Ligand code: SF4
C-alpha cells in the first residue's frame with residue numbers, strides 16, 4: 001500500500017495542512033486528451049482522507065470534478081483510484097500517509113467515463129462470467145439448513161472479504177495488455193464459491209477459469225495482493241485455483 005508518511009499525525013487540532021492536489025481530468029465528450037488540474041486545498045487535518053480533499057475541491061472550487069464514492073468507510077468499493085501512483089480507496093488513505101502533495105488518477109485498464117469515473121461494465125461482465133452465486137447439487141436440502149463446519153467455512157474466509165472495488169484487476173499488467181483476462185477480482189469471487197462445501201458448481205467454474213482467458217494468464221506479479229484494500233491474499237487465491245485445476249479436485 002502507498003504512503004509517503006511525510007506528515008505524521010499530531011494531537012494538535014490547530015495544526016492544519018495545505019494540500020496541493022493534482023487530478024488527471026478527462027471528459028471524452030469534449031477533451032482530445034487528458035490534462036492535469038491543480039487545486040490548493042487549505043485547512044485539512046492529518047487524519048482527513050484523500051476523499052475529503054476531493055470533496056473540498058469539488059464542493060468549493062470546481063463542481064465539474066467527477067468521482068464516485070458512497071460509504072466513505074472502505075465498504076462499498078466505489079472510490080478506487082490511483083493515489084500517488086498506487087491503487088487505493090480514496091476514503092481509506094489518510095493525509096498523514098499520503099502527504100500534502102497528492103496526485104489522483106482514474107484506475108487503469110477500464111474506459112474513462114469522466115475524470116476519476118471509469119466504466120465498470122467490462123469488470124462486472126468478467127465477475128458474472130465465473131458464476132458468483134451458490135449452485136446447489138443433488139443433495140439440495142430445499143428450505144433446510146446447509147450445514148458447514150467452522151473448518152469448512154474457514155477455507156474460503158479470506159475471499160469473502162472482497163468488495164469488488166477493482167483495485168486488484170486494474171493494477172494487473174496482464175489485464176492492462178489483455179482485457180479478455182478474467183482478472184484477479186473475478187478469480188477471488190470464484191474462489192469464494194469453489195471452496196465452499198455447500199456449493200456444487202466448482203467443476204463448471206474451474207472449466208471457465210482453466211481456459212485461455214482464465215488463471216493461466218496470471219504471471220504472479222503480486223500487484224493485485226499489494227493493491228487490495230481488504231488485505232486479501234489475492235495471488236494466493238489465484239494459486240489455489242490453479243492447483244485444484246491441475247489436481248482435478250477441490
Ligand atoms: S480482491 Fe481486493 S482489490 Fe480485488 S476487487 Fe476484491 S476487495 Fe477489491
Ligand code: FES
Nearest residue numbers: 072074076077091
Ligand atoms: S466510498 Fe465506499 S469504499 Fe470508499
